[in-house]
Amino acid sequence: MYKRNRIAAGFRGQRRKNRSTQRLVYQRLHDHETSPGLRNLDATGEVDNDGVDIAWFEVGNPNADVTVVFIHGYCLSSEAWCDQVEHLRPRSDVRSLLVDVRGHGLSSRVSARSCTLDGAADDVLAVILERLPKDGGRIVVVGHSLGGMIALNLIRRAPEDIFERISGALLISTSMRRFSDKGVTRILQSKLAKSLYSAIDRVPDKFNRIRFAAAQVIAPTIAALVAGFPQMERLQFHAAMLLDTPLASFVGYFDDLTEHEEFAAQDRLQKIRGQAVIGSMDIVTPISQSELISEKWGNGDLKVIEGSGHMVILEEPGQISQALDEVLAEVSPRLP
Template sequence: MYKRNRIAAAYRGQRRKNRAAQRLLHQRLHDHETSPGLQNLDAEGEVDNEGVDIAWFEVGNPNADVTVVFIHGYCLSSEAWCDQVEHLRSRSDVRSLLVDVRGHGMSSRVPAADCTIDDAADDVLAVILERLPKDGGRIVVVGHSLGGMIALNLIRRAPQDIFERISGALLISTSMRRFADKGVTRVLQSSIAEAFYSAIDRVPQKFNRLRFAVAQIAAPTIAAVVAGFPKMERLQFHTAMLLDTPLPSFVGYFDELTDHSEFEAQERLQKLQGQVVIGSMDIITPKSQSEAICEKWNNCELKVIDGSGHMVILEEPEQISEALDEIISAAAISNHQDSPA
């Protein structure tokens, strides 16, 4: 009995410690000083996109030959790209431009009805038009999860002069068809899930109060089922971004991912080079989703990262950075070939 009580007390103590660490990480999420997270920014600001303030962040040479535009995933923020930004920091030929799409990170909170992939792509376009001069260099578009579908939408709908500057794309753990077509996300179509999200929409404050308590239970589940995080710090960082996302965004983008597809991006996508990356253990967007993209995109390379889950950008950052380097090199070559002699 004594031994069992000691174990129980130790477990409660660890839970309190984890809860305190989680709260602290959440409080420091956007201070741009704490690691993991974006640090030492060269510039930051907001762009007004039809009354919605869209936050952007830059690291690197503003006159770089290639600008990498990072688009984060569902219930995340630009903070999620911290490893890739640090990897590119020392390169004088590359600038990193990150966007918090509406309802995420430091951008304006909006109603669920305004959380659409079209609107999110327009947010990214507004930042590009503001931050990248017309005579600037090439653009590489990088999107993870929801951000991958936003990237496809941007490629499909961008004005011709912007599209002509896009030299490559890196699509990570994402889909061209409805997210609910394959994998565990098929549960999004269930009547139980619809009832749950409807309840959240009706009484958001009640569910907001529960989020930190739920996080203590959800975090180890995410680690065991959804992802392959090697460190608790990374898991807590991911959870902090989830907790930071307002419930209207949670509900609104949920509806979009259930129904939205981007097959019409195929025509323009065929004109670009790039890669599609997926974790072998991703049950949110399984390998078949990436294979479907490659069927429509002949100029891409499919890379499967063994043992990684849906949050591959945090689980295996080195391999994502390696893929990014390859695409940037191809974009730089394209930029040189297109330059006047």
């Protein structure tokens, strides 16, 4: 019944009136004025990471003792963290630094074969090196879904001087082992998906021309499947980010999402504090994935948000902000 209700919500999102609204939400994405979305940014820019332009966004005191580095999920962008950024905005002791990893948001479009976890983690590291010099204070890494695996990859591979500054982590709806073979990721492993991957490699321009027309129908249904019961506004916001993602990026992370593991991050992860957060109704990364992270982490608490799906950051933003506050309280007591 739960899945059927979500599918029905997706089909409601396809009705002509809602499709018109969906296009408007899509057109306003990244304008940095419309809510939901990032607004009132204090600084923006790009970092060249080996020929790939990586977009970054900042909000908050540039001299804050702690910087929260937000890493978005699969087929999303930094826009997805808008609620958490607004939550932190009043704090003088914390600033927010957000990164659009390659092939997402306002960063460079790249080939499917360039969409890797290592490459995405290098993107985040390049921004940290550019925006957070050695005297730039402590770092808390926050990642959702694919972004959680990128965060683990960053923690594992960061240079020692950067790792020593990472004081905490918040890993949301993610995994150390290969993503579940159920639900959405089963589609990613299908013969159809592999055929699509090969086709995009051969004729990427043709596929990107038809992307919006097809995705405008499909995206709301996918958004409903991986989410719980978001308001239509949130459903359309999520769908807009799906629509904004080039097809090459959509398929380019297949191999890492379905095969990549980050157990090797365990040793370094145990040296920092944090939380693993999961929605109780997540069909993409089931609770068992976060339970395993918590077990391997040792210093990381497990928080289950009842009734929420994979897009918990949009479904229950208040609870995610509370979890972030708890992590920050462990690494940096609030200034008076």
